[in-house]
Amino acid sequence: MPHVVSGDARIYWRSDGDENLPALVLGNSIGTDFSVWDDVLPRLMRHFRVIRYDARGHGASDAPAGDYTLEQLGADLDAVATAAGAETFDYAGVSLGGMVGMWYGINKPGRLRRLVLCNTSCQMDPQAWQTRIDTVRANGMASIVDMAMGRFFTPEYVQRNSIAFQRVRNTFLQVSAVGYTGCCAAIRDMDVADSLHRIGVPTLVLTGARDVSTPPAAGELIASRIPGAGTQMLPAAHIAASEVPLQFCDTLIAFLTEPPVVTEQDRYDYGMARRRQVLGADYVDARTAAVTPFTQRFQAFITRYAWGEVWTSSRFEDTTRRIAVLSMMLALGRWEEFELHVGAALRAGIEPAVIEETLVQAAIYCGVPSANTGFQLAGKLIEKHRAQANQS
Structure with a gap:
């Protein structure tokens, strides 16, 4: 499996599709791995060379002990893009992946072409995340899986119990508690809200009409602080790429591809x-x-x-x-x-x-x-x- 060393961790990544197409890097949410993009991967590969990776502490990436920072997670993204040979790239990240995207847009803007921030927030309640850290350290991932699925998806989607839902739920249960809580700390300590004005690349903020984790207002706040950023709301909860993959792709592709002048x-x-x-x-x-x-x-x-x-x-x-x-x-x-x-x-x-x-x-x-x-x-x-x- 391809890994790249970033600081004290090996980060797992892979590239799919035609290398002649524009590079699109995808960042997963906390509690998932890069399989969270499986439902949209075949379609995205028609338009992009798709580079996915497992966030530090998730999937096949290492899970070092201790608290992680957004700076570390941003360095992981940079290392993956370098290993994949993507000198410049578009980036789309969901939830934690969106937070990483904000950090990267603020601190490493030279490599980004466009930025899509999906169902994310620039500021969250530190105490709520500390409580989650304490719960997982004491009782493991199974103690919060139903709560997490109820925040990831709408009740109707959970009730359908589709294969896509089962994949996300199973992945959540397999995430390292050490890695999960390390990433929780990065969210708890996030400090990007006052620097968003420094993001100078074209940016789209996607929100979910029924997202209780990062409600539409959170996305609107981000967009209001990034010069020229746009917003679009999808009829989903937190993981729109699984719940409404066609509408998610329609929106992503329309933003990331230049409309051609067709004779x-x-x-x-x-x-x-x-x-x-x-x-x-x-x-x-x-x-x-x-x-x-x-x-x-x-x-x-x-x-x-x-x-x-x-x-x-x-x-x-x-x-x-x-x-x-x-x-x-x-x-x-x-x-x-x-x-x-x-x-x-x-x-x-x-x-x-x-x-x-x-x-x-x-x-x-x-x-x-x-x-x-x-x-x-x-x-x-x-x-x-x-x-x-x-x-x-």
Whole structure:
């Protein structure tokens, strides 16, 4: 596992995605590790090289005994960015991670491009955090897990007991009590409120409408002290990336990416590249070669908009979008298009079991006769694909 030494601790980090994309470093909250970003990682990787790390005292990072400081945690972030080769980067941190982001923006602004402070505060009640330290030292992490989950998430989300919720809860129970209380001390002793005016990079403060740990007013206070900072409130509690991942990503991506000036030719070129990626270059090249003056405008239209807009949206990952298209084509009986997308899915490495599962569900919602036709057509294409694979 990749670790970087920062002061008296080894900090665990990893990088995911295309190294040619802009670097985005993510900082976790107290009581979580970098898996708190799992729900949004696939989508963020469409836009960024994503660098995650476990805060000191959490996950696979070391948990030295004693109280930690924001300065130490900020130095850990700097060490991770250096180890990852990110000379400049965007940073998004939630809760404790946001506090680290504020410290970094105040003290190490030269490497930051943009800063996103999620569900965080620049000042908290020191006595409340000392009480939490005393409780965990006396009784362990299990003594506060239900309280923490009730602050991390809305009651409805907790009640659903989803896999994502279980992951966060299990992670909390596995956090070192020594590391957790060390980070509690950093929050207890935080002193950044009067220095926020020194943050000079574009900053967005995200709040949760139902966040009781760091209410919207806490985020508004931060934004009011950072020149030019904006705020946006999401319909969630404290860990919005788990509770409302699509809205969280929409907001994050919109802020961190420069809106491009797109000409119709740009849209066509991007759409053609995406079309070749999804359907296969050979198929698209053959269709392009067959374009006539009569079909040229129509083909350009679908390239610009079906492929240059719909299929380029990162809200759905490709397998989900393929399943949706197959279901729609089956329901409408558009069998030529159905076969096209089955073949494209197989060439892209989608397992036949995914297509089978889609057709079984379609049998319930679209009718057995339609599903039967789908199984016949898809089955032939699957056998043809297997035969071709065996020959190569």
